[in-house]
Amino acid sequence: MTGTVSAQQRVRPMTYEDLERVLAWRNHEEVRRYMYTQHEISLIEHSRWFERASQDSSRHLLVFESNAVPLGFINLHQIAPGGVADWGFYVAPDAPRGTGRLLGHAVLQHAFAHLALHKLCGQALRFNTRSIKFHQRLGFQQEGILREQHFDGQSYHDVVCFGLLASEWQSNL
Template sequence: MSEADLEMVRGWRNHGEVRRWMYTSHEIGGVEHSEWFAANAANPSRFALVYELDEVPTGFVNLALDPVEPGSATWGFYLAPDAPLGAGRDLGRAALEFAFLVAGVDCLRGEALATNVNSITFHRRLGFDDKGVIAGHHRREDGTGHDVAFFEMTKETWRTQRESNRR
């Protein structure tokens, strides 16, 4: 992601169908978004990525390397609201390839609100292992607690699945 992508990504991030699943669910203003981008760009443990489908920007992925546990990382993602069917799976595959082959990740962790069926299905379809649900793990800005589902994929699992998909 570059500075030229800021408004496009903010538009996706503020779309109701994306925002409702984020931990920070308020509408993101221009200044807040620019500050987030600058902090991210200055942090070598963080990657902000625009996913392109046939050279058309179609989604966003962020990857955060764990400062405490080397080799571990967490990710977040969303599609552009007008993304075509199947774009999610392709975004996921591209992001996994980036995490394991470019960013040096050995274990990628994902989490989703337990009501986010699309994200849960998406993680499972990509081959992530279910690591359980923690009740009330996420506290919303309005004070309400929400259950969170956790997922994990190791580089070894990813490599094995990738090879068997090729056969």
């Protein structure tokens, strides 16, 4: 698949109606184990987070849909002037194979074409090899490793940092 996004795939703003679904995805063991915070999040905690994050103009909370079915969550957070943003994401645990790739292309289209970002940054815990390969397949460049940056309560883990420039994304279309 090229970098184009079909009409069947899109990202849209997250709404209150999405709260319970996104929370269920986030709390699923296969998603939670790769997050910086690994405890099960309560609906109250999730609702408070959503309320705060929704009021932050530097954040874009998005839901990825394929054929009008919600299949993933994306958090874009502008972290520096000039259009530099971090992203975090996860796919529904029961999403069909290939959903991550579709989500990635839809988000990159949104970030660079719609939001006019200059650079998108991502991070993955070193043991999350799927996420590392995913970033690389989307064209992200590894920009560094934060050694033993994350402590999960039992051990320290390296964090792999990635970046993708708008010009690099354009050349992959």
